[in-house]
Amino acid sequence: MRKLASAAPVALFALLLAALWEIGPPLFGVPHYIIPRLSDVLASAWENRRLLGAHFAVTVGEALLGLGWSILFGTISAVWIESSKVAKKTLYPLIVASQTVPIIALSPIMVMWFGYDVWSKVAVVILFTFFPIAVNTADGFRSADPEIGELMRTMGAGKRDLFMKWKLPSALPGFLTGLKMAATISVGGATLGEWLGGEAGLGMYTKRASNMLRGEAVFSGVLLLSLMGVLLFLAAQAAERAILAGRSPGNAGKSQT
Template sequence: MLWEWLCVLFKVPVFVLPKPSDIAAQILKDRWLLWQHFQFTLKNVIFGFFLAFVVAMILGFLVSHVRLINRAIYPLLVASQTIPVIAIAPVFIIWFGYGILPKVITTALICFFPLTINTITGFTSVDPEIKTLFRAYNGGWFQTFTKLTLPSALPFIMSGLKISATLSVIGGVIGEWIGSEMGLGYLIIQAGAQIQTARLFGAITVLAFMGILLFLAASLLERLVTPWREAHRA
């Protein structure tokens, strides 16, 4: 309401800062265009997010269970975050062209680190006294992993999943900025170049909506796979 009122009061031009009502009207006008670009971006984001999840689970398990891999890989994981993804994204265009793969890899790289670190933290946070109890009752490695280690790690993994769900939208947009002819990131670049500010804000609003949807989906998955946490909160 304040945004709307200030734009009217100071007679701010639409191309400088559109009112929320202008943005809503533009979204309604561009609904089919936004829907097409939304689908394209969402596909890239989901594929990249899934790739990051699979790699993070495998690497997180190995780093937390094999000491040699921990010493060799963990410092590289931390060091990899000092390189901005947007700086190396053009390399993926050179290697893989302008198809879906560079966008998926860019999304996966942005989602990868929080997922991996939370997975490692989860697998290494098991109470040692309970582990000793499992050994005392002749619990095998598989039983210990499925009934103790994995359930203990799941809250951490789900936290990483929720963080990465919102970050994945950033990865998808960066991939489209570097090279694409479709997607909400591409639409933002085009709208900015043509000074269509209301359309630009409309695309940003739809991106925010996508991020919220992915976060809610991750939260729902968390409730399904860790029902004991909800019972404990209640």
């Protein structure tokens, strides 16, 4: 009952937006190819459900593949930054400075390098998602309590123990925060890659529908992209809860026994 009560305001707000979307365009005389009614969007989605399902699978595959590589590269970069003073002075500033270059300007370069197959879309996703994972994880390493480290050293802890039992647990919340951010924006990276050059995916579907002034098809694709972003965020949030629950004192005590 408490969960239902807490979800009620969100549900009411969503219903209000849906009602405004349905009655607003005809009420204010907005052409259907600019803002179609919600019922037309849903009807278009149902009519093209098989085609949208195929495009949805392509886009989510690109997003997940790029996200996986970003997790690997971002984590390795963060560990390197933490373990090397040279990397901390050189690599970390370069990662931060790289965000001053508009990603949309680098995306065509990825297409030239990797062509029009899936890897150009994956590369664009990595451009979007690498930064939050690498920086948040590196900042998590830096947030480790130095007093705990000194205590562990006095008790004879080696470098491996210091990393696994002090640095890594301190970096885990930052990594999970970066993962949730990256999971959400990975959809945008995959979509942009498909816009620049692709034959399948929801980005290509919405681009073709826009060229034909099919507003209801464009909005149906956008709704699915939004749904994809929400699902990926919820998946990252579920992973966060599972990992942090595994690190709780009660579970730690059970594992030791």
